[in-house]
Amino acid sequence: MEIQELNALSPLRAFDESLNGGLGKGNLGVLVSRHGIGKTACLVHLATDKLFRNEHIIHVSFSGNVEHVINWYKEVFRQISENRSLEDAATVYNEILANRVVMNFSQENVSVEKVLSSLETLIRQGSFNADAIMFDGYKLTVATEDDVRKIKQFAMDLRVEVWFSVSPVRPDVQFDDNGVPSTILRYESLIDVLIGLKYNETMDKVIMTLVKDGETIDPKPMRVTLDPKTMLISE
């Protein structure tokens, strides 16, 4: 199969459709769930889909282990290319790799200003025209409202789409039926798209609920779910 066809058949088209054409530049999208549900996989799948469509991605991680992140991408790419029998997969992988940079902050409690300034350095001095930035494991639930506002402003100024994967830091956080922790609600007004992930045992799937889309707050299940075995988004 060739890339064009692979992109047309991607379950991510249904994902974008649920969002009326995708998140869009200048906007903040947030994936929330409890720990260990598959947010990173989901985020990497979103990013890989963008890479397949020639977009430039910065993946921001706070884990201290870049290799780990790179392996996630390798694995997601391998699964997609094998499922779809992608032609000349090794060459495609090398090509799309050039459009992804992993930016890693191993220091605990690095400030939002520092992260944003490094991102801007990469984009401007490194001439890396990012289309989207994926924040993996950022502690958004303990960030201040001001921090989130700065990120939103950054997204608008540099015309990038920004995605977050968020897990609550405190163990006593309450989750609602859609897997959304109460602590995130403080910033709801700054978030453009909020998606809750929750494991459903009877279906053996991770249900993705679109909790907020633009100004509409009307939780409804998306057409896509997350397969807990492959950790990929599927229809």
Added chain:
Amino acid sequence: MSEITKMRNIGISAHIDSGKTTLSERILYYSNRIHAIHEVRGKDGVGATMDSMELERERGITIASAATNVSWKDHPINVIDTPGHVDFTIEVERSLRVLDGAILVLCSVAGVQSQSITVDRQMKRYRVPRIAFINKCDRTGANPIRVKQQLIDKLGLNAVLLQIPIGLEDRLQGVVDLITMKAIYFDGPSGDILRYEDIPAEMQEDAAVKREEMLDAVSLCSDELMEAMLEEAVTEDMIYKAIRKGTIALELVPVLMGSAYKNKGIQPLLDAVIGYLPNPTEVTNTALDIDNEEQAVVLKADEKLPAVILGFKLEDGQYGQLTYIRIYQGKLKKGDELVNTRSRKKFKVGRLVRMHASSMEDIVEAECGDIAALFGVECASGDTFCHPSLNYSMTSMYVPKPVISLSINPIDKKSADNMAKALNRFTKEDPTFNTYVDPESNQTIIQGMGELHLEVYVERMRREYKAEVVTDRPEVAYREAISQRAEFNYTHKKQTGGSGQYARVAGYIEPIEEGEDAKEYEFVDMIKGGVIPSEYIPSCDKGFQNAVKKGTQLGFPVVGIRAVVNDGAYHAVDSSDQAFQTAALSAFREVYDRAKPVILEPVMKVSVEGPTEFQGNIFGSINQRRGIIISSTEDGAACTVDAEVPLSEMFGYSTVLRSLTQGKAEFTMELAKYSRVPTSVSEELKAAYQEKRRKEQGK
């Protein structure tokens, strides 16, 4: 205890400038092998004992491994000082191969750097148990606890602190041993006198916490210790045993610390070497049995068995060629007969010596497991020597292919002779260093792993061999490849008196799919009905093999190509081996352009480390060099940028980086892969190649 279980073969591996040569020096001093301490780049003009080459003294780096034998508390220890720069990793790999354990030296300020990661990966490959020594705890900004955490995060090691520092930076006084719960101070002008005291009152609480952490981690390696902990009956001996077990099984890495320069923490490190690193009988080594289809055989460190010995390093000394050996099985006596498995040559062991960095002592016998050196043995690095009853070869070591070449011209006849001598020795010593004479330009070409690698050899030629040479610009080792399938049908016919030549070959060439174990060249015989007789099939193969040695784009080897022959014709009288070879070669030349050939270039994995304030400059410098930034990691004030950059763009990068970052950043690189050259660049390369050919033909 028998001799062999006391023996230790250890290496000291580290990032450049983390102080491993100073550390080696201190080890030699405390084990009473040298009488005074000389500093690297020392003011006394003597230089550290381990750096025996003049050049190393000047540059302050260690190029070749020097093996030396020391003794600590009645344990013989062979120490191999390994080079730190990535250009010389073959040396590091070779020494890791013959070691049973290693000390990983880290700088307490810089922590785990890219080179530490490379070295650690190599240690993992050869399954070398290791202990970590966090050096330079006297430096400003020292933070051994952070470095220990990096060992866990960045290298994925189960690092366990066995000590904590008493004071840091300029107030470093000693260490607290978390096993004996004693404070150790190093008194006297050279730290010779160990003074054991109670742990300072203000540190007791921290020490107790760290001891608990240590016990928790260590107890996972020992049920006995775990039970004793539950019963609160832990003894020091149990802890030692558990750490030893875990270290040898590669389940944990004990972390010690100090400052070699300030003579602190070295003796406990030596205790740890004999306490936790394995003796030769505790490590499994295998060889390949050549008489039995290269089946792997496990070698036993038993002196009664026939000898199996690896020659891992050559050196030309004043008295002839010196071969460093490691005895894996059996033992070696003067006068013993050995066979070189590769050359099948028999020889008698003449002079057998044990090495100290630049002096030696004659010995009559070398024990099983030992490292020694032989004189005057005709061999190459990596050769195996066996007792005549065996035909074993030690598993071949991983040797990367050279990525850079440089043409060198001697200035006069005398230099030419000396240059030949030097090259002969260097190529024997270092498998990543090649040399050949280019038949077209008639120039001598040397090939290696990087700019610095070749520079060092050129300088060594000048200094050690008095060979004055003029060097050209270094050249990248490009490759050619085809991008699509193309068919050929070629008839080779020649009837000019005498016996004629006739051969027809038809088929196609196609690219081999990229992949991890993709072959460089493949020949497929799909001839049916004997239209080409089977005796001429290998001739076709040979013809293609000759053809792919040199593509027509830039004259570099063609790789990733499959040649398939599915039709042809022969003549009962005029066909011959030569005719089919020529037919295949010509068929290839004719079809090559139709298969849309492309040029591949070596792309290096480059890792730049420096202060965060220069991150923008680093990004920019990579971007200007057609580089791809893979990742950037920030850790406080330091950042590491990993990128892939074509080698051709990396010439002179060290100078550029220095000026961009006020000398505060450094970089390492190694070959990542071969990638297609962008069209604009390949057009330039082709034009330059044509120009060069025209000039040569015009001569």
